[in-house]
Amino acid sequence: MKTARDRRDSRWDTHREQRRVELVAATITAVRRHGAGVGMDDIAAEAGTSKTAVYRHFRDRTGLYVAVCETVAKVLVGQIRKATDREFGASGRGPRFALSEGIDAYLRLIESDREVYLFVVHRPLLDPAVHAADPVTDLVAMIGDHVAGVIAKQFRRNGHDDPARARSWGHGLVGLVRGAADDWITRPDGTTRDELTARLTDLAWAGLAGPAPSPEVTA
Numbered sequence: 234m235k236t237a238r239d240r241r242d243s244r245w246d247t248h249r250e251q252r253r254v255e256l257v258a259a260t261i262t263a264v265r266r267h268g269a270g271v272g273m274d275d276i277a278a279e280a281g282t283s284k285t286a287v288y289r290h291f292r293d294r295t296g297l298y299v300a301v302c303e304t305v306a307k308v309l310v311g312q313i314r315k316a317t318d319r320e321f322g323a324s325g326r327g328p329r330f331a332l333s334e335g336i337d338a339y340l341r342l343i344e345s346d347r348e349v350y351l352f353v354v355h356r357p358l359l360d361p362a363v364h365a366a367d368p369v370t371d372l373v374a375m376i377g378d379h380v381a382g383v384i385a386k387q388f389r390r391n392g393h394d395d396p397a398r399a400r401s402w403g404h405g406l407v408g409l410v411r412g413a414a415d416d417w418i419t420r421p422d423g424t425t426r427d428e429l430t431a432r433l434t435d436l437a438w439a440g441l442a443g444p445a446p447s448p449e450v451t452a
Contacts, residue, residue, distance in 0.1 A: 253290050256280050257300050261349055264301075269351035298356065305353050306372040310379050312338040317383050328387055333434040335380065336410055340426045343418050350418065373411060377404035406437055 259280035260271075267275045273294060277284045291297040316338040320331035343350045353372070381403025385396050410433055417429055 249290065253300065256282075256287055256290055256297070257304050260297060260301055261304070264348050264352045265346070269348045269355055271352070302353055302372055305349060306375050309339065309342055309372075310376055312342060313376065314379060321383070321387070329434070329438055331383070332406075332437060333430060335383075336433050336437070337426065337430040339376075339410055340414055340417075340430055343414055344426050347418060354415065373407055374404075377407040380404075380406055409433065409437060 260276050263271050263276045263279035266279070273284050273287070276297075277287055280287065287297060288294075291300060313335045316334035317331045320326055320334050321328070325331065378400075381396075381400040384403050385394075385399035388395055388399055413429065413433055417424060
């Protein structure tokens with residue numbers, strides 16, 4: 234009898250996980266349809282269920298929001314990894330192009346899914362009274378760790394092993410790109426994605442290549 238119960242529990246675990254995936258997908262669709270300020274009523278309607286049913290799978294709005302952030306993070310990190318790995322491959326063009334492609338992958342997601350990005354960054358469903366880890370900080374840290382890994386790998390190819398420096402540079406790069414991207418998407422001034430990618434690549438690459446001489450030294 235215990236084995237039978239275990240099997241039933243396992244089947245229900247699979248069903249619950251699948252339902253969670255479906256509800257996250259419905260939430261993202263609702264965000265795209267109604268904008269970053271979407272409410273729980275719109276999300277439940279998109280999922281074809283009630284708010285109570287949604288909360289049964291995520292406990293509360295914060296749980297659903299965190300699940301959406303995790304999904305967005307996986308997509309974003311996957312796209313950045315694919316872009317940088319391609320340029321570091323045998324037929325790639327090298328580290329500067331890998332940097333440019335990684336930045337462009339980040340900006341491309343923001344540009345193509347603006348409302349989802351704003352939903353994640355502005356935290357409309359996050360209850361400020363709940364003292365929990367910030368999902369956005371976790372997302373940025375995840376991307377920073379990946380970029381640090383890419384830099385560390387390049388260090389080793391060049392005969393160096395400096396994980397602390399790679400970590401600082403990786404998280405610093407992500408902060409640079411995120412700050413510029415947030416301003417670009419919320420206060421558009423006509424700058425295209427290609428233009429912003431080029432500007433950030435130039436700035437980041439100059440920093441990675443070594444500090445430029447000060448005006449006094451140049452003089």
